[in-house]
């Protein structure tokens with residue numbers, strides 16, 4: 090798992106890595122530039138379009154000069170726009186790469202640069218070295234970049250955006266941010282979605298172990314992490330090993346929630362899935378999914394279940410007693426979603442009864458219902474951390490880059506998922522997946538890591554096929570393919 094460090098830790102990380110590997114900082118900059126160009130090549134940009142690279146005086150600019158050289162080598166027409174006047178303030182590596190520009194690359198000063206008709210713009214002006222409010226010249230440079238018509242690609246971070254905090258003023262509005270080594274924290278905040286654009290992560294060769302000495306509570310979950318968190322099953326595994334789970338979901342007129350969560354649990358591998366529903370609605374479930382079992386009314390024998398998920402579309406009016414009963418009679422970690430979360434907001438005294446290790450999965454509105462409105466994502470993360478720590482619970486803050494908040498304070502941002510998942514019932518699917526994994530003997534941490542990543546991946550697979558026509562059932566049907574793509578048997 091990648092650790093997300095602060096902007097000020099990046100320099101120390103680079104220094105430690107360079108020292109350990111016995112390489113120079115120029116090598117690392119070259120890795121960054123060639124990583125960027127590797128992504129660029131895969132994007133297959135039109136060679137007829139000129140490329141305009143805005144370069145600052147620091148190492149972000151150094152990346153830009155190296156990128157300009159490499160793209161020129163690939164036969165692109167490259168124009169470098171120098172965004173500073175006095176070269177004496179340049180970082181040594183940026184200066185080296187500036188001096189290494191081949192003759193064919195045109196260089197202009199930003200104040201003289203007249204925009205060409207259409208061009209791809211690379212923003213290598215300011216990176217994680219930004220300190221304090223933008224100086225006047227920087228404001229003008231950023232305004233100039235934003236006024237250009239072409240596609241804008243920021244290197245590491247959109248210039249002007251602080252790496253760890255909130256935007257307070259102006260920054261480049263990027264279509265893509267190609268971030269180096271690990272995503273900078275602020276790129277993962279929903280309030281920066283319109284300036285960060287699509288996020289691309291470039292590996293520059295720094296290994297997970299190189300991060301260990303640097304303290305951080307933030308992590309980024311990527312595909313290669315998944316396999317080690319999964320349990321393995323063997324030739325003699327039987328239905329019981331895959332868990333018996335119960336899902337309290339659905340109500341009259343909203344039975345889709347029970348069907349979606351139940352099917353998702355089956356597709357995730359549960360041995361036996363029972364949905365607890367109003368008896369009058371049993372035909373809906375049994376017609377939609379004959380593999381599901383139904384139970385009606387609160388019957389005593391909760392002990393036979395390995396895991397329990399509660400909340401999707403159960404309604405909030407009459408269920409406070411049910412929740413209290415479940416919390417008091419099912420002592421294992423459970424998944425708490427949707428209406429159950431809204432109910433906790435109305436009856437905060439119930440929180441203390443929730444079994445330790447349980448997983449709450451609020452979207453942003455449900456989050457506000459339990460923990461009050463937050464001014465920004467940083468505040469939200471802090472509130473989640475305090476809540477999880479105080480009650481010994483885990484929380485998933487859902488959205489793009491959903492955040493897994495663990496009781497011990499670690500907060501893990503998910504990398505999978507797509508906006509095609511912003512569709513009714515996608516959260517119900519997740520409740521089914523998470524409850525299924527708990528039932529299969531996964532710890533809450535394992536269940537969240539595997540479940541959240543695979544839910545996002547299933548959304549991506551469904552979205553590849555159905556684009557904005559993706560519905561929650563497509564996400565369910567894509568779950569089996571996620572096991573194949575992750576090489577999990």
Ligand SMILES: NC(=O)C1=CN([C@@H]2O[C@H](COP(=O)(O)OP(=O)(O)OC[C@H]3O[C@@H](n4cnc5c(N)ncnc54)[C@H](O)[C@@H]3O)[C@@H](O)[C@H]2O)[C@@H](O)CC1
Nearest residue numbers: 146147148149215216217218219220221222223224227245
């Ligand atoms: N491990 C990594 O992540 C690597 C990072 N590298 C690059 O190095 C960058 C960091 O380089 P630096 O530390 O040199 O910093 P930057 O290049 O991000 O910023 C320094 C420059 O910004 C100017 N500046 C700072 N605050 C300003 C303000 N408020 N208004 C106007 N100008 C301001 C400074 O005068 C200086 O010219 C990263 O963002 C990345 O692009 C790569 O070269 C190598 C590996």
Ligand SMILES: Nc1ncnc2c1ncn2[C@@H]1O[C@H](COP(=O)(O)OP(=O)(O)O)[C@@H](O)[C@H]1O
Nearest residue numbers: 452488489506507508510511513514515516517
């Ligand atoms: N833009 C997005 N990018 C990635 N994932 C998304 C996006 N929008 C929604 N999702 C995911 O889809 C799910 C939606 O859940 P939720 O809001 O509870 O939906 P519902 O209540 O309709 O079931 C969450 O897991 C969320 O992370």
Ligand SMILES: [K+]
Nearest residue numbers: 212215246248
């Ligand atoms: K930048």
